[in-house]
Amino acid sequence: MSAATTTYGVEPSGPKPRRVTPARIGIYAFLIVAAIFFLIPLAVMILTSMKPMDEIRGGNIFALPLNPTLDYWVKAWSSACTGRDCNGLAPGFFNSMKITLLAVPISIILSMLNGYALSFWRFRGSELMFGLLVFGAFVPFQVLVYPIIFALSSVKLPWGGTLFGTLPGIVIVHSIFGMPILTLLFRNFFASLPGELFKAARVDGAGFWRIFFSVMLPMSVPITIVAVILQVTGIWNDFIFGLVFAGRENLPMTVQLNNIVRTSTGTVEYSTNMAATILTGAVPLIVYFVSGKWFVRGIAAGAVKG
Amino acid sequence: MATSVQIKDLSLNYGAVKVLDRLNLDIADGEFIVLLGPSGCGKSTLLNCIAGLLDVSEGQIHISGKNVTWEEPKDRGIGMVFQSYALYPQMTVERNLSFGLRVAGMPKPEIESRVKRASEILQIEPLLKRKPVELSGGQRQRVAIGRALVRDVDVFLFDEPLSNLDAKLRNDLRVEIKRLHQRLKNTMIYVTHDQIEAMTLADRIAIMKNGVIQQLDNPHTIYNKPTNLFVADFIGSPSMNFLKGDLADGTFTTNGVSVPMGSYGFVGSPNGKAVLGIRPEHVQVGEDARKMPFQFESEIEIVEPMGAETVAWTTLAGQSLTLRADAEVDLQPGQKILVGFDPARGSVFNAESGNRI
Numbered sequence A: 001m002s003a004a005t006t007t008y009g010v011e012p013s014g015p016k017p018r019r020v021t022p023a024r025i026g027i028y029a030f031l032i033v034a035a036i037f038f039l040i041p042l043a044v045m046i047l048t049s050m051k052p053m054d055e056i057r058g059g060n061i062f063a064l065p066l067n068p069t070l071d072y073w074v075k076a077w078s079s080a081c082t083g084r085d086c087n088g089l090a091p092g093f094f095n096s097m098k099i100t101l102l103a104v105p106i107s108i109i110l111s112m113l114n115g116y117a118l119s120f121w122r123f124r125g126s127e128l129m130f131g132l133l134v135f136g137a138f139v140p141f142q143v144l145v146y147p148i149i150f151a152l153s154s155v156k157l158p159w160g161g162t163l164f165g166t167l168p169g170i171v172i173v174h175s176i177f178g179m180p181i182l183t184l185l186f187r188n189f190f191a192s193l194p195g196e197l198f199k200a201a202r203v204d205g206a207g208f209w210r211i212f213f214s215v216m217l218p219m220s221v222p223i224t225i226v227a228v229i230l231q232v233t234g235i236w237n238d239f240i241f242g243l244v245f246a247g248r249e250n251l252p253m254t255v256q257l258n259n260i261v262r263t264s265t266g267t268v269e270y271s272t273n274m275a276a277t278i279l280t281g282a283v284p285l286i287v288y289f290v291s292g293k294w295f296v297r298g299i300a301a302g303a304v305k306g
Numbered sequence B: 001m002a003t004s005v006q007i008k009d010l011s012l013n014y015g016a017v018k019v020l021d022r023l024n025l026d027i028a029d030g031e032f033i034v035l036l037g038p039s040g041c042g043k044s045t046l047l048n049c050i051a052g053l054l055d056v057s058e059g060q061i062h063i064s065g066k067n068v069t070w071e072e073p074k075d076r077g078i079g080m081v082f083q084s085y086a087l088y089p090q091m092t093v094e095r096n097l098s099f100g101l102r103v104a105g106m107p108k109p110e111i112e113s114r115v116k117r118a119s120e121i122l123q124i125e126p127l128l129k130r131k132p133v134e135l136s137g138g139q140r141q142r143v144a145i146g147r148a149l150v151r152d153v154d155v156f157l158f159d160e161p162l163s164n165l166d167a168k169l170r171n172d173l174r175v176e177i178k179r180l181h182q183r184l185k186n187t188m189i190y191v192t193h194d195q196i197e198a199m200t201l202a203d204r205i206a207i208m209k210n211g212v213i214q215q216l217d218n219p220h221t222i223y224n225k226p227t228n229l230f231v232a233d234f235i236g237s238p239s240m241n242f243l244k245g246d247l248a249d250g251t252f253t254t255n256g257v258s259v260p261m262g263s264y265g266f267v268g269s270p271n272g273k274a275v276l277g278i279r280p281e282h283v284q285v286g287e288d289a290r291k292m293p294f295q296f297e298s299e300i301e302i303v304e305p306m307g308a309e310t311v312a313w314t315t316l317a318g319q320s321l322t323l324r325a326d327a328e329v330d331l332q333p334g335q336k337i338l339v340g341f342d343p344a345r346g347s348v349f350n351a352e353s354g355n356r357i
């Protein structure tokens, strides 16, 4: 009997064998082509950053460097000229770090509290408030640049000067501009949690802060990671706010990069420019690589009831 | 008996929508009250008002003799159990149980002894170190009950605590809740849309519709003397048979068939359009039907064997009539059989107002 079945092929049992179908080949082909398409510029940049100028001028942009060197990376980091100063990107890196490390926690803590209050502690006008915040997320920020310059300039600091063109100034600007979208993110996350959880905590006698810290905060880790990623990349990549509000002492890395690329002392030094660009983009890239898994998980968490 | 919870003229509106309308309810100390009604009738809203989770629009709530209308939930002497369990997902069972006590700043030894006692009563000691995700539905709900238990409250509020459980667990836990009530003798207010839970657990059932209590009475009275058509239809499965007709001089006439009401306890001598309600289990067939004051010959249309009993459909005067017979009685579709019932055991309602007459 078993002979009969083997004669006519294997009876289906266990996992279905995977076949290589044309559709599957097509999908992989597309993915590989897409990956190459996006990786080519990066590869060219890395290759170019390690070649001296005459090699760049003479050769193919895809050619491997004959004598690979990291000199241009060092130069980009520490001695390339941005206008009159020749300290490289390093000061910009530390400025961007300062701005990011201050503005990210501030905006996230405020937005989280906002989202929590708007979801659970409804008050008269809370819907209106939420509406305004959401609206805020869609206002083109360019129209606000001048009013904010005016507002920051009108705040006098005790040690002289105004908030405009200072580190606190740029941190405040980033914190405020991050709030609408982050509040939306957090409110929707909290709104997706079962309301009975909040009620149970109220019956247990917990108040606004206790419920926030003991119940809500521990559940918010995935969504907070999403917020951190959004904010770090957003603030790191910012150019216009840094240029306008940070002041000469606190110019972020993106602005310094622009200055390096545009400061020409005779010839355009592609190697240094490439190295500087990769250095500037490294932080968001690293953040994505490290947190990609968490990012997806956090985005999905909104849909899963806690 | 002393009153435990007293609700006076309670109203709750969402904008123009009146969810509760001047509702009054007195609950005795140690009583098990079930709020029963279809989904959306305002049961949870009422419970949330009692708990202090919703601000009432009008009226007062008294608990243990104290007016708590403006009190915070924690100061009302209530514990609450929710349908979704609402356990704190990041805390172990032990910390879930003790959360309320820790918030209140209770000394550690006292917390420990209370958690110990509650977990003994509910038999969840082996689970104390686990997180809620590692528990089954029944275990989670037990922990949720424990969270109310440790707080040593006067009044327990349950909002459909068994609705998320499968049928078997629901039965088990229902019995456990009843046992818990007999042991603790606390006042319990229990919301459900499941009439079996209501009938089995309640000392008194409050049947609600559109935010108004239709009838508040013990399960026996609710079942046998429903105060209006809504209650009569809502309670009982399969539901009560309703025959439309006219009532005149103690005789009910439906489509030309006269049913003498016999010893039915009418208040006064009402006449006019009426509805006669007969429970399926009061309809007899075959030999048993012969003893009934009202008999008629009819044809069985559909038969549903349920195991313990058989439900069958027949007609009386052109209207569908359900009956419940012993499983031993052999009923076949198309069979002609004698059917009978005692009209005095039925319920008669005014056709217009729907009220019992």
Ligand SMILES: Nc1ncnc2c1ncn2[C@@H]1O[C@H](COP(=O)(O)OP(=O)(O)O)[C@@H](O)[C@H]1O
Residues within 6 Å of the ligand: B014, B017, B019, B037, B038, B039, B040, B041, B042, B043, B044, B045, B046
């Ligand atoms: N926040 C709200 N805003 C407006 N209407 C509500 C709100 N919450 C509940 N309702 C309405 O109140 C009624 C009663 O709800 P509820 O008490 O939850 O019913 P149930 O008896 O099923 O527990 C429903 O009709 C519901 O639509």
Ligand SMILES: [Mg+2]
Residues within 6 Å of the ligand: B043, B044, B045, B160
């Ligand atoms: Mg409900």
